[in-house]
Amino acid sequence: MPAKMDPDGAPGVKLLRLFRKLLVDGNKHYQVDLASELQCSPQTILRMANDIERVIGTNLESGTEQRRRWYRITSNKKNKLGLEYEELRYLAICRDLAKSALPEHIQKRVDDTIFSLSVLMNEQESADVKSRFAFFSKGRIDYSPHYTKLETLLKAMEDHRVCLIKYKASGRDIVKEHKFAPSSFISMNQAIYALGALLTDDFSEVRFFTNLAVHRMKGVSLMNRLYEGDFPDVDSGTFGLPWHEPKVFRIRFKAGKAADYVSERIWADKQKIEMHDDGSIILHITTRSEPELMAWVRSFGTEAELIR
DSSP, X not given: OOOOSSTTOOHHHXXXXXXXXXXXXXXXXXXXXHHHHHTSOHHHHHHHHHHHHHHHGGGEEEEEETTEEEEEEOOOSSOTTSOOHHHHHHHXXXXXXXXXGSOHHHHHHHHHHHHHHHHHTTOTGGGOOOOOOOOOOSSOOOOGGGHHXXXXXXXXXXXXXXXXXXXXXXXXXXXXXXXXXXEEEEEETTEEEEEEEEEOTTSSSEEEEEEEEGGGEEEEEEXXXXXXXXXXXXXXXXXXXXXXXXXXXXXXXOTTHHHHHHHTSOOOSSEEEEEOTTSOEEEEEEESOHHHHHHHHHTTGGGEEEEO
């Protein structure tokens, strides 16, 4: 048997070197040149190329030019991460949408992760994932001081455990303790709420299902108690936070800015807008929060009225 060209190069090392060489630039690399660089025979290059092809499939291309065989790894949009560039752009948009509710150090981690993904995709254009959106909001809440509460509530949801919540309701000065089994988070109007079951002191039954604003929680601790009951379905397609069974209302908006504003937006999955010749509209809408809907209608003043 003839001596190896590179007696110190193990087969696995040569295979990794070949893979790295092909991965770096996506250019065509000729079999003869690769054999010379890796100090092996052209047959060994062919065998290792077949091994690589079995792993990455059609991303390994090969062909011949002037009777010389070449290989290259293509960097198409469906890359080695299984992630497309458009999907990365959508992730960046989701990051921008969520920024107002994320603590600053979490924002940085998300930014770093998206940048790392863009680099790993090996796409020159994908490295540019800067924000192209600016979302303006009034009265946003800084959730940096509440991050540990969110983590504790999330842990309770995953383990089906009960939390002891110290809670200050809006407009009240007293802080009350509640035994609360959280099921999910709800985000609305730049605020995050925990949806769940409020339990009796002896844990024997559910007093009612409710939403508690995370920023109004003065303390959250896990209890050594499991919650094995059911939770109501969360339907984000209704208007407002869920408080009761769905109800349908009709609201008339006068012609003008109010009618234009309402007709240009989706307020609930189950809605219908009647357009009238005089420019007015009637909105048919489903809600599980009647008080919230009534407050919304009142905010339009004389431009809106509830139709009984």
